[in-house]
Amino acid sequence: MYVILVYDMDSKRVGKMLKLCRQYLNWIQNSVFEGAISEVKLKELLSKAKLIMDEETDSLIIFKSREERWLEKEVIGKEKNDLDNLL
Protein backbone atom coordinates (compact mmCIF):
# COMPACT_ATOMS: atom_id res chain seq x y z
CA MET A 1 0.00 0.00 0.00
CA TYR A 2 1.17 3.51 -0.76
CA VAL A 3 0.17 6.42 1.47
CA ILE A 4 0.36 10.17 1.76
CA LEU A 5 0.11 11.46 5.32
CA VAL A 6 -0.46 15.10 6.28
CA TYR A 7 -0.92 16.52 9.73
CA ASP A 8 -1.80 19.82 11.32
CA MET A 9 -0.83 19.88 14.98
CA ASP A 10 -0.20 22.30 17.75
CA SER A 11 3.48 23.27 17.69
CA LYS A 12 3.93 21.76 21.15
CA ARG A 13 3.32 18.28 19.70
CA VAL A 14 4.69 18.65 16.21
CA GLY A 15 8.23 17.52 17.02
CA LYS A 16 7.05 14.22 18.44
CA MET A 17 4.78 13.61 15.47
CA LEU A 18 7.52 14.38 12.98
CA LYS A 19 9.85 11.95 14.69
CA LEU A 20 7.18 9.24 14.73
CA CYS A 21 6.18 9.62 11.08
CA ARG A 22 9.79 9.58 9.91
CA GLN A 23 10.17 6.13 11.40
CA TYR A 24 7.57 4.83 8.94
CA LEU A 25 7.45 7.15 5.91
CA ASN A 26 9.51 9.57 3.84
CA TRP A 27 9.31 13.21 4.78
CA ILE A 28 8.64 15.23 1.64
CA GLN A 29 7.43 18.58 2.95
CA ASN A 30 6.80 20.28 6.23
CA SER A 31 4.09 18.01 7.78
CA VAL A 32 3.74 15.84 4.61
CA PHE A 33 5.00 12.27 4.30
CA GLU A 34 4.69 9.54 1.71
CA GLY A 35 5.73 5.98 1.24
CA ALA A 36 4.95 2.34 0.86
CA ILE A 37 3.72 0.77 4.09
CA SER A 38 1.94 -2.41 5.10
CA GLU A 39 -1.54 -2.40 6.67
CA VAL A 40 -0.03 -3.62 9.93
CA LYS A 41 2.66 -0.96 10.06
CA LEU A 42 0.15 1.75 9.18
CA LYS A 43 -2.11 0.64 12.02
CA GLU A 44 0.86 0.76 14.36
CA LEU A 45 1.78 4.26 13.17
CA LEU A 46 -1.78 5.54 13.56
CA SER A 47 -2.23 4.16 17.04
CA LYS A 48 1.04 5.79 18.11
CA ALA A 49 -0.03 9.04 16.41
CA LYS A 50 -3.30 9.05 18.34
CA LEU A 51 -1.34 8.96 21.59
CA ILE A 52 0.51 12.13 20.57
CA MET A 53 -2.45 14.03 19.09
CA ASP A 54 -5.13 16.04 20.76
CA GLU A 55 -8.00 14.81 18.59
CA GLU A 56 -10.10 17.85 19.53
CA THR A 57 -7.74 20.30 17.85
CA ASP A 58 -5.15 18.38 15.80
CA SER A 59 -5.78 16.71 12.48
CA LEU A 60 -4.13 13.89 10.57
CA ILE A 61 -5.21 12.80 7.09
CA ILE A 62 -4.06 9.69 5.27
CA PHE A 63 -4.66 9.05 1.59
CA LYS A 64 -4.19 5.42 0.69
CA SER A 65 -3.61 3.99 -2.73
CA ARG A 66 -3.22 0.34 -3.51
CA GLU A 67 -0.59 1.10 -6.13
CA GLU A 68 2.01 3.87 -6.13
CA ARG A 69 1.77 4.09 -9.93
CA TRP A 70 -1.83 5.29 -9.59
CA LEU A 71 -0.50 8.53 -8.18
CA GLU A 72 1.62 10.92 -10.14
CA LYS A 73 3.61 13.45 -8.13
CA GLU A 74 4.71 16.88 -9.29
CA VAL A 75 6.92 19.14 -7.17
CA ILE A 76 7.17 22.87 -7.77
CA GLY A 77 9.80 24.93 -5.98
CA LYS A 78 12.08 23.62 -3.33
CA GLU A 79 12.28 19.86 -3.06
CA LYS A 80 12.82 18.52 0.41
CA ASN A 81 15.15 15.60 0.55
CA ASP A 82 14.74 13.62 3.73
CA LEU A 83 18.47 12.90 3.83
CA ASP A 84 19.21 16.63 3.88
CA ASN A 85 16.96 17.19 6.83
CA LEU A 86 18.16 14.84 9.50
CA LEU A 87 17.29 16.50 12.77
Added chain:
Amino acid sequence: MYVILVYDMDSKRVGKMLKLCRQYLNWIQNSVFEGAISEVKLKELLSKAKLIMDEETDSLIIFKSREERWLEKEVIGKEKNDLDNLL
Protein backbone atom coordinates in the same frame (compact mmCIF):
# COMPACT_ATOMS: atom_id res chain seq x y z
CA MET B 1 -8.59 14.09 -12.65
CA TYR B 2 -8.43 14.10 -8.87
CA VAL B 3 -5.64 15.92 -7.04
CA ILE B 4 -4.19 16.49 -3.61
CA LEU B 5 -2.24 19.72 -3.29
CA VAL B 6 0.04 20.60 -0.37
CA TYR B 7 2.21 23.67 0.03
CA ASP B 8 4.82 24.98 2.39
CA MET B 9 5.28 28.72 2.00
CA ASP B 10 6.69 31.65 3.82
CA SER B 11 3.94 33.13 6.00
CA LYS B 12 4.14 36.37 4.02
CA ARG B 13 2.76 34.59 0.95
CA VAL B 14 0.54 31.97 2.52
CA GLY B 15 -2.64 34.05 2.53
CA LYS B 16 -2.49 34.68 -1.19
CA MET B 17 -1.82 31.01 -1.90
CA LEU B 18 -4.70 29.89 0.29
CA LYS B 19 -7.06 32.24 -1.50
CA LEU B 20 -5.89 31.02 -4.90
CA CYS B 21 -6.13 27.31 -4.11
CA ARG B 22 -9.60 27.69 -2.65
CA GLN B 23 -10.81 28.99 -5.99
CA TYR B 24 -9.98 25.61 -7.53
CA LEU B 25 -9.99 22.95 -4.81
CA ASN B 26 -11.47 22.04 -1.42
CA TRP B 27 -9.50 23.05 1.61
CA ILE B 28 -9.19 20.03 3.90
CA GLN B 29 -6.38 20.95 6.25
CA ASN B 30 -4.03 23.81 6.89
CA SER B 31 -2.12 23.99 3.54
CA VAL B 32 -3.77 20.83 2.12
CA PHE B 33 -6.39 20.81 -0.64
CA GLU B 34 -8.12 18.15 -2.68
CA GLY B 35 -10.62 17.91 -5.45
CA ALA B 36 -11.56 17.03 -8.99
CA ILE B 37 -10.04 19.39 -11.53
CA SER B 38 -9.47 19.39 -15.27
CA GLU B 39 -5.96 19.40 -16.80
CA VAL B 40 -6.61 22.92 -18.10
CA LYS B 41 -7.76 24.29 -14.75
CA LEU B 42 -4.84 22.64 -12.96
CA LYS B 43 -2.39 24.26 -15.39
CA GLU B 44 -4.06 27.60 -14.74
CA LEU B 45 -3.84 27.10 -10.97
CA LEU B 46 -0.17 26.11 -11.12
CA SER B 47 0.86 29.02 -13.29
CA LYS B 48 -0.89 31.42 -10.91
CA ALA B 49 0.74 29.64 -7.94
CA LYS B 50 4.18 30.09 -9.47
CA LEU B 51 3.61 33.85 -9.58
CA ILE B 52 2.96 33.85 -5.83
CA MET B 53 5.72 31.43 -4.79
CA ASP B 54 9.38 32.01 -4.27
CA GLU B 55 10.57 28.79 -5.89
CA GLU B 56 13.91 28.99 -4.05
CA THR B 57 12.31 28.58 -0.64
CA ASP B 58 8.63 27.63 -1.06
CA SER B 59 7.35 24.24 -2.08
CA LEU B 60 4.16 22.97 -3.66
CA ILE B 61 3.44 19.30 -4.29
CA ILE B 62 0.57 17.90 -6.33
CA PHE B 63 -0.45 14.26 -6.33
CA LYS B 64 -2.62 13.39 -9.30
CA SER B 65 -4.86 10.40 -9.66
CA ARG B 66 -6.94 9.61 -12.70
CA GLU B 67 -9.76 8.32 -10.51
CA GLU B 68 -10.86 9.54 -7.10
CA ARG B 69 -11.88 5.99 -6.15
CA TRP B 70 -8.21 4.93 -6.37
CA LEU B 71 -7.57 6.98 -3.24
CA GLU B 72 -9.08 6.20 0.10
CA LYS B 73 -9.05 8.99 2.65
CA GLU B 74 -9.00 8.59 6.40
CA VAL B 75 -9.23 11.56 8.78
CA ILE B 76 -8.15 11.35 12.41
CA GLY B 77 -8.92 14.16 14.81
CA LYS B 78 -10.48 17.43 13.84
CA GLU B 79 -12.05 17.51 10.41
CA LYS B 80 -11.86 20.82 8.63
CA ASN B 81 -14.97 21.70 6.73
CA ASP B 82 -14.34 24.29 4.08
CA LEU B 83 -17.75 25.82 4.69
CA ASP B 84 -16.87 26.41 8.34
CA ASN B 85 -13.71 28.22 7.44
CA LEU B 86 -14.75 31.02 5.17
CA LEU B 87 -12.22 33.77 5.71
